[in-house]
Amino acid sequence: MILITSWEWESYIWNHLEIVEGRMQKDGHEKAVLLGKSASQMLRKQVGDSLQLLGSEFPVCGIYESTSMIESGAIVIPLGVMQSHSDNAGKINFVNLRFSPGVDKARGREICDRIENLHSGLSASLASEAAQRNSTTRAVKGMTLAVTLLSMVVGLASVMNTMLMSVFERTVEIGVLRAIGWKAARIRHMILLEATLLGISGGVLGVLLGFLVRELLYLFPSISGTIRIEIGLEAIVFTILFATVVGALSGLYPAIRASRMKPTVAFRHQ
Template sequence: MKLYSISIKNLLRHKLRTFLLLFVLVLAIFTFVVLITISRVVNENFAKQLDEYGANILVTPKSNSLSITYGGMMISSVEYEKNELREDDILKIRTIKNRENISVVSPKLIGIVKVNVGSNSLMKSAIICGVNFESEFKLKKWWKILGRKPSGKDEVVIGSEVARSFNLKIGDVVNIEAQVFKVSGILEETGSQDDLMIFADLRSVQDLLKKHGTITLAEVAALCYNCPVEEIVRQISDVLPNAKVTAIKQLVESRMEVMHRFGKFSFGISGIILLISALIIFTNILASVNERTKEIGILRTIGYKQNHIMRVILTEILVISFVSGLLGYLLGWGVSMIVSPILSGTTNVKVSFDWILFILSIFISLGIGIIAGIYPATKASKIDPIVALRAL
């Protein structure tokens, strides 16, 4: 009788033990696959949401003197009269190699204007920021507005501090550089420089400041979960040689740190479960060898050598390990397809068949089986047939 036939018959004869070993190893591989797959899918989805939640790249003129802070970065003085970026130049950002990774480009023109309210002839200075409202609201999804978004060029959104300083309410009329604007919305307090600004249409601000076609800076939201943001910065710098392109490193690093923590957690839990499974398999195989002392003694008596006995035991383990790896991955993949959309909070999640993870699962299962079974198999091969037969 061939050795592998003996192994298969032993597995079929000891159904309960075979089922227990299969169950333990399938559960371990299943857990490993589910954790890794869900971690990857949720991380990617979370990273996309983070990347879409604000700018991570700032584009400013190269030669400007810096004097005020915007979004955690220093920008040029609002009183300068030259060296602004051209609005047309910003369009080049959409031509870079990784343009698919560019989510939002929001150009801005910032300046100091004279403001008075109603019949009050007292003029006060304020900071105005010309923006493309569609891009700005897409960039700053955390903005909460009392009122509504501007629907025309003569409407503005004001920060909470501006509203308090000028005693403005929704619907009030404000004179900016002798031009009339209506307050359509007031930003809820953000704790940032946005509280101190008046936000108006970019074209209107360019007309007010007589700086047609120019901007102070551009904020860029780049999807960097699968592309290094430094590479996007380099590509933008290449197409805008007269601009200073800077990654907001603190934000990028915090995003990547969140992703790394998710990955470490998943691998850590998976490692612990696989280790526990290996110990359970080891103890079960060792107990099985002790129970089969008589059987092994008979095989040795009829001519089977030590390496034959070892091969029989290891073949049983490898068969169980291979089947466990196969079933564990398929079950894990199926459950991941169900659970991932729930954990991601969106139905737009695709969990594709991962051949690398599939092969890795089988190899891990085989590795656990071999590591857990090598000592029991060696012990079985060294059983003295005479001692074993005496126990009959």
């Protein structure tokens, strides 16, 4: 997700942007956008390219770096330009305040309380508090957690069912292994290893499928021209580790069941 933000041209916020390519807008009325470095990479846009925003073409005049992850992935437009192209003349969502040097967090919280007391409709918070209380952030985190838990349940059920069927079909084979001297622990380790490898294979396949779906989505101009789906190294590692854990956990019951199988019972199954 890429944030489109706009600031008043005279705001101090512009001063902390470090332009690494191109230039900043000439004034608060220039119809042009700045891209954060991460946004530039996700959108695959460089200085001189154009973006379709708010029903109009906006040229990219510059690319900036920021220590803030959110700002680095943002598109910045002067406030006046944003208002005129979005039918929101005279409307704003928030006001940024910069405290004087030496103001600590406790003093900052006190100032926020005084602002809120000015009017019942005003809400003021420190930057750190706003990030934690952001409803959108909470909603996304909640949805992500729900999808992750659902994926784990489905994955556990699928792999466990596969391994149980495998143990059932190999009942005679397991009986032979027990008859020739294989210990229960060795049988258990074998089934667990198979389940873990199955989980790893599923994780790798899922990552490859993710890359494929991303490239297929880019075939649609409405998507490729506005967003960039980034699959980072952390996401890849997490997916494979997650699949590995799911595979190992789902193989526990089939492994225990196979290790307790008696050779006589296995041969009778044949």
